[in-house]
Amino acid sequence: MKRASHLVRRFFGALRPGPPRANDAAWVESVLTPGELEIWSRMVNHDRRHSVAVARRVQHSFANTPTADDSRWLAAALLHDVGKLDAGLGVIGRASATLAGAAAGHDMAEAWSAKRGVTRRFGLYLRHAELGETRLRLAGAREEAAAWAGAHHAEFKWDALGFPEGVVAVLDAADDD
Ligand SMILES: [Fe+2]
Ligand SMILES: [Fe+2]
Incomplete structure (x- = not known):
């Protein structure tokens, strides 16, 4: 569970309107495969802006290293939160979901998702x-993008990913929510 300061920053960050800038969108197109781009494009504006911010931090971290030209890690950053598409929650709903999860325990999530209405969301x-x-x-x-999406909030899964030394640390540090 991330700290409350992350939640507050995420909440106010999400209130900024608009899609990613045109140069960022063009960069994303150059990084993702057509199938990946199709999913990325369906995310709401603030999730796409978040994904670009995370991927730009990853790009910056790998600049002038042998990993710099490897788009797999940029794709992993751009796609790590695509699962948020499924809940269809707005900013307030997300903050409420995070707080409810913190209060009830994340283990409740599976049972909740089998219910209806806002509990399911x-x-x-x-x-x-x-x-x-x-x-x-x-x-x-x-594969790397799918695996990172599944593991990005679960530290116990990170070793089993088999990513090159240092990549997980960069991907995790770049993600601020
Ligand atoms: Fe996430
Ligand atoms: Fe994220």
Whole structure:
């Protein structure tokens, strides 16, 4: 569970309107495969802006290293939160889901997602990692992007990813929510 300061920053960050800038959107198109781009494009504006911010931080971290030209890690950054598509929650609903998950325990998410209405949406939101992984695999996205989407909030899964030394640390540090 991320700290409350992250939640507050995310809440106010999400209130900024508009899609990513045109040069960022063009960059995303150059990084993603057509199938990955199709999913990325369906995210709401603030999720796409978040994904670009995370991927730009990853790009910056890998600048002038052998990893700089490897678009798999940029794709992983751009696609890590695509599971949020499934809940269809707005800013207030997301903040509420996060607080409810913190209060009731994340283990409740699966039961909630089997219910109806807002309870179901909260459950789906809290399960966005695994839902994103499934969505990406079904779309034929690159393995690294699907695997990171599924693991990005679950530190115990990171060793099993088998990513090159240092990549997970960069991807995690770049994600501020
Ligand atoms: Fe996430
Ligand atoms: Fe994120």
